[in-house]
Amino acid sequence: MKQVNDSLLKVVDLKKYFSIAKGMVRREITYVRAVDEVSFDIDHEKTLGLVGESGCGKTTVGRTIIRLLDPTSGQILFSDDHQQTDIAQLKSRQLREMRRNMQIVFQDPQSSLNPRRTVRDTIAEPLQILEGLKGERLEIRVLELLEDVGLNPEHAQRYPHEFSGGQRQRIGVARAIAVNPKLVILDEPTSSLDVSVQAQILNLLLELQREHHMSYLFISHDLSVIRHMCDRVAVMYLGQIMEAGDIKEVFRDARHPYTRALLSSIPVPDPGKKRQHIILEGTVPNAINPPSGCRFHTRCPFAKSICSTQEPREYTAGQGHRVKCHFPDLQFD
Amino acid sequence: MPLLDIQDLKTYFFTEDGVVQAVDGVSFDIEPGQKVGLVGESGCGKSVTALSIMRLVPDPPGRIVEGKVLFQGRNLLDLNKEEMRRIRGASISMIFQDPMTSLNPVFTVGSQIDEAIQLHQGLEPVEAREKTIEMLNLVRIPNPDGVVEEYPHELSGGMRQRCMIAMALSCRPKLLIADEPTTALDVTIEAQILDLMDDLNDRLNTALLLITHDMGVIAEMCEKVAVMYAGTIVEMADVRTLFNDPQHPYTIGLLSSIPSIDIGREDLKIIPGAVPDLINPPSGCRFHPRCAFAKGICKRERPELVQVGNGHYVACHR
Numbered sequence: 001m002k003q004v005n006d007s008l009l010k011v012v013d014l015k016k017y018f019s020i021a022k023g024m025v026r027r028e029i030t031y032v033r034a035v036d037e038v039s040f041d042i043d044h045e046k047t048l049g050l051v052g053e054s055g056c057g058k059t060t061v062g063r064t065i066i067r068l069l070d071p072t073s074g075q076i077l078f079s080d081d082h083q084q085t086d087i088a089q090l091k092s093r094q095l096r097e098m099r100r101n102m103q104i105v106f107q108d109p110q111s112s113l114n115p116r117r118t119v120r121d122t123i124a125e126p127l128q129i130l131e132g133l134k135g136e137r138l139e140i141r142v143l144e145l146l147e148d149v150g151l152n153p154e155h156a157q158r159y160p161h162e163f164s165g166g167q168r169q170r171i172g173v174a175r176a177i178a179v180n181p182k183l184v185i186l187d188e189p190t191s192s193l194d195v196s197v198q199a200q201i202l203n204l205l206l207e208l209q210r211e212h213h214m215s216y217l218f219i220s221h222d223l224s225v226i227r228h229m230c231d232r233v234a235v236m237y238l239g240q241i242m243e244a245g246d247i248k249e250v251f252r253d254a255r256h257p258y259t260r261a262l263l264s265s266i267p268v269p270d271p272g273k274k275r276q277h278i279i280l281e282g283t284v285p286n287a288i289n290p291p292s293g294c295r296f297h298t299r300c301p302f303a304k305s306i307c308s309t310q311e312p313r314e315y316t317a318g319q320g321h322r323v324k325c326h327f328p329d330l331q332f333d
Numbered sequence: 334m335p336l337l338d339i340q341d342l343k344t345y346f347f348t349e350d351g352v353v354q355a356v357d358g359v360s361f362d363i364e365p366g367q368k369v370g371l372v373g374e375s376g377c378g379k380s381v382t383a384l385s386i387m388r389l390v391p392d393p394p395g396r397i398v399e400g401k402v403l404f405q406g407r408n409l410l411d412l413n414k415e416e417m418r419r420i421r422g423a424s425i426s427m428i429f430q431d432p433m434t435s436l437n438p439v440f441t442v443g444s445q446i447d448e449a450i451q452l453h454q455g456l457e458p459v460e461a462r463e464k465t466i467e468m469l470n471l472v473r474i475p476n477p478d479g480v481v482e483e484y485p486h487e488l489s490g491g492m493r494q495r496c497m498i499a500m501a502l503s504c505r506p507k508l509l510i511a512d513e514p515t516t517a518l519d520v521t522i523e524a525q526i527l528d529l530m531d532d533l534n535d536r537l538n539t540a541l542l543l544i545t546h547d548m549g550v551i552a553e554m555c556e557k558v559a560v561m562y563a564g565t566i567v568e569m570a571d572v573r574t575l576f577n578d579p580q581h582p583y584t585i586g587l588l589s590s591i592p593s594i595d596i597g598r599e600d601l602k603i604i605p606g607a608v609p610d611l612i613n614p615p616s617g618c619r620f621h622p623r624c625a626f627a628k629g630i631c632k633r634e635r636p637e638l639v640q641v642g643n644g645h646y647v648a649c650h651r
Contacts, residue, residue: 053519164607194374194546194608199590199601206600221520228592228601251594265524267549269591271572279528280521283489 007041007079008182008215009065014038014074014088016057016064020288032287034060036239037074042183045209047216049230049247051223051262055284057239058219062185065217066102067095078102080182100130103176107188109168113160119146119171120156126178145174148211150204166197170204177208185217190225202229223266227251232320235259238287238295245321255323257300257330294326302330334406335362336507336540337386342400344378344385347393351612355381355395357564360638363557365507366538370555370572372545374587376608378564379544383510386542387427388417405507423453426501430513432493436485443481446500453504468499472529491522498529505537512544527554548591552576557644560584563609563619566638570645580647582624618650626651 016035021027035057042048050058063069065076067087076087080101090098103126106112113122123142127133133141143153149170160168169189176184186205190198202225209216218229226233227247234244235258243256254260261278280299285291291298297307306326315328340360346353356378363369371379384390385397388409402409409420421427429435437445446465450456456464462481469477472495485493494514501509511530515523531554534541543554551558552572559569560583568581579585586604606623609615615622621631630650638648 053521166607195548196374196587196590196604197607199592199603200605202592203600203603222592223520224592224594227594261521263594265520266594267523267527267547267553268594269548269552269576269588271552271576273552277524277528279525283491283522284519 008044009042010077012039012075015072017072033239040234042215045213046231049226049233050219051226052236056236058236062187062219100179102183103181104185105172105176105189109172118157123174130179149174183215187219238290243323255317255328256325257302258296336365337363338403340401343398344381345398346395353611361559363540368541368555370543370551370558372551373561377561379561423504425508426506427510428497428501430516432497442496450503468503472499508540510542568647574645581649583620
């Protein structure tokens with residue numbers, strides 16, 4: 001009998017390489033190592049935050065998990081009703097069945113909603129395809145969902161352009177939760193919104209999670225939003241997880257120099273606090289030829305010679321708190 | 334005398350759908366060397382205010398219909414095109430959110446900065462190039478001799494923004510207007526650029542008008558802040574007063590809707606509703622439909638910006 005683990009989703013050594021043809025005859029192939037051996041768990045009804053700067057691979061992780069992209073290698077184990085499925089191995093029909101369990105909300109509600117479809121049609125589609133609902137039951141369900149996300153019944157017959165950014169994101173959320181998924185991937189769901197509207201959407205997401213018992217993978221570059229929404233966090237840099245752990249512990253006792261630098265870079269809305277920035281030099285290197293050894297060593301203010309030659313293993317810094325650094329006990333400042 | 338004194342500025346856009354009152358009676362001033370923030374959500378008129386100062390509002394459909402923009406005592410709105418050109422880039426310069434769209438993709442970075450220097454300072458090409466390299470050094474670009482020969486697409490976002498700052502400061506302007514200068518950048522790069530701008534303000538004593546939606550950036554960078562909502566300034570104060578003792582319900586709501594990095598997973602206090610349409614803005618106080626404290630007078634009369642403390646102004650009937 002297969003051992004069933006406690007987590008809803010267990011990702012093991014996930015890799016996603018994108019190939020690029022180079023040279024005159026386009027035969028020389030190089031790879032962008034967008035996601036390189038990433039492992040993490042998402043627990044039932046909990047939220048894991050995936051945070052990092054542009055190009056770190058966080059969006060690719062999200063899209064690979066629900067198989068909008070096919071993984072290069074690795075396991076994506078989904079546990080449901082004492083059954084474990086490796087999503088990485090599923091073929092198209094089983095995959096469609098699996099999508100009832102996993103849905104995604106995209107960053108830009110403008111481009112992720114079909115402009116020629118009414119809100120009713122957008123929300124009804126997953127219900128028709130995945131749940132086989134029709135007739136009056138379908139219409140009632142659509143209205144329920146609109147109410148769940150704070151929209152009115154009269155919005156059903158309108159088109160996306162008639163809505164503000166925040167309302168459009170509500171439509172995207174309604175579509176995602178329509179089939180009662182166990183896991184929702186939220187890919188920068190509030191990054192294109194103003195702060196007052198962002199607050200409305202974040203509150204809505206927390207409320208829906210409590211009511212519908214969902215797990216979230218919350219992808220964002222904004223550490224304050226991650227802190228607000230998540231139970232656990234994984235910090236990505238150049239396709240790898242540098243540090244992961246309980247949200248409070250990581251924010252209080254970050255061990256990786258990259259996490260420390262990220263945390264110290266956030267502009268804090270409190271003029272009384274004198275900022276002590278760890279200013280990182282340079283920019284994120286290219287993922288085609290990532291630096292040798294530790295991928296962060298080219299920007300790390302504490303790098304030693306071992307960092308450029310040897311890839312660090314993962315150290316345990318506490319309960320469920322892991323750090324990919326040669327010097328996890330380094331004292332800062 | 335303040336360096337810049339804006340009095341009752343009104344900039345409208347005359348569109349097919351009606352008149353958009355994008356900036357509707359804005360007044361504030363900036364002292365020499367002072368760092369002033371203009372904060373608000375999209376569509377509040379903060380960028381149009383900046384473009385009005387630079388006289389860069391696209392006309393048609395936009396037009397400055399009323400007000401004064403006094404720069405060193407001279408009303409910029411009275412200047413002719415040629416006089417205004419001499420001000421732009423030399424006395425007041427501006428940097429934008431997306432450095433890629435403000436740099437010309439077919440010329441090297443060096444030649445674009447050279448051009449600005451030659452135009453405003455009348456230097457020979459060789460001297461201008463020396464000055465360009467000096468400026469790139471000043472904005473901490475590694476290897477400036479190499480970077481001058483590169484095209485904008487060869488540089489990262491942070492490097493491009495550094496080049497824009499180098500160009501903007503090359504003629505030692507008295508005022509730098511920065512419109513969301515770090516919004517397109519990652520947080521570690523944002524920290525680099527803010528640190529640089531702060532340092533340059535100290536060293537060159539260039540006054541700064543920083544336009545942003547990010548209260549964190551305001552708190553770190555500015556001495557004085559004006560909060561805009563729907564084309565008007567609703568509150569203005571020195572930065573500590575604004576954050577510690579906000580008076581306008583919009584400022585209070587805006588501050589409490591920011592997720593904090595210290596406390597998590599509690600519902601955020603929210604401002605209900607959305608920003609109004611500026612073709613038919615709400616009567617009276619433009620914030621009243623979203624305000625928890627709105628009374629009868631708020632619907633009828635527009636509140637004036639009144640002083641409630643030392644340098645602290647609020648436009649509210651409360």
